[in-house]
Amino acid sequence: MRWQVGTFGVVLALALAETSLLPAIVGDGLRPSLVLITTSVWVALRGSEGLLWVFVGGFVLDLTSNLPVGLMSLSLLLGNMVASILDRAPIPSPTVRASAWVALVTVVSYGLNMGGLAISGLDVDVVYAMTNVILPLLVLNPALAIVAHGALNQVNLRQRRSQAGRTIAL
């Protein structure tokens, strides 16, 4: 239970950093999708169990957004579902795999975001969105995913050891 509360705290902190801390530092410039990167790397490491945190992270972003509620969480979930095709891809390095995973999630989830906006009747400049948002994020997010993978892999290994220890004790 403590693990879940702690993880929720981290996801909430990342969402707040993405929406409040980074805008205060970089202004209107390009901001990395911290929630997307972290939760997607976690799914790449842990499999479908990580999807719960994708949902939670997306929902927290929904709470701070003017997009229709549910769009962020749905697009992140579907992005990770699409990225799961990498499970069958022969990528030897887990770090490269996590980075490619985040790249796929970035493309799919922001594409779905744009689609959701269009369905809501809001204007989306597709060319601008492609050249100034999605393409730069396609470089920035996977690059940061490498760092995130390094840190989250340690957390994952520690948790695995702890779970194995509990199993042996039982």
Next chain:
Amino acid sequence: MNRRTSRPLLAPILIAIAGIVLVLSLSSQIPRAAEGPFSVVLTPLQQLFSGAGSAVNDLIRSAGELQDLRQRVQTLQRQVDELSIENLRLREFQAEVRQYRDLLNFASQNPIYDVVGADVIGLSAGCGPNDANRLRAGVCANVIASDPSPFLRYLTINVGRQHGIQVGMPVVGGGLGLIGRVGQVNETSSQVQLLIDPNSYVNVQVVSSRATGTVAGQSDGSLHLQNVPQTDALSVDDIIVTSGLGGALPPQLPVGRVERIISTDAELFKEAIVRPAVDFNRIEIVLVITAAPNMTTTLQAP
């Protein structure tokens, strides 16, 4: 790979939940999240993170500017010397102007005399900035968050329904230029739709020609002036202000300056790119106008 967990039902369940919430949200059966009770919890946290971000930003900027500071001090010292001399000259002029004013007052109080330059008295009786402050009721607010979607241009400010904020109220900042309108309101915070949001449209007027038009936000952060009749004059560097048409916004709020005219004479309406009056990257404190002359009491959502 064999260590990764597989819960085949989890993904469909979560997607179904998110899909149902989205459908309900699109059919307006549940309010946007920013209007809900979660915002009461999130607003103080957003303020905390925004404050931390500002502090980091200040630190980075201070370090970067340290090298320039010495040179700037020397330059400023020279300017202070020059301005001190200029100030002395201006004081002399002020004394002179006082004398002229006394003369003109004398002229107005004695209309039987023939005097020249009576329009100067008219100018001195005009509206000053203090009148504007008196007519407008404003609420000051801090910017605490931006929208996580890169396709929307919204800011979150730390005043809401409790402070008398309503949807549609104009928001000014950065030298009192218009930055946008309140898009959503909750108890303690509000979402401001910026002028540069692609779904923002504002009725405007060209100051020099009095031509009216519409300014629409652009994804690249500029403004698109459109619907200006071809017969009206429009040129580069023309100042654009709100027209007040429709009553949603008070007139004469600075919007920007014409940067480039993009239409041709063959088109029905003139169009131009407008440089906003406000630097949207540097908005930290804003003023929400809650009442103003020529602004309808029932405000419309942007």
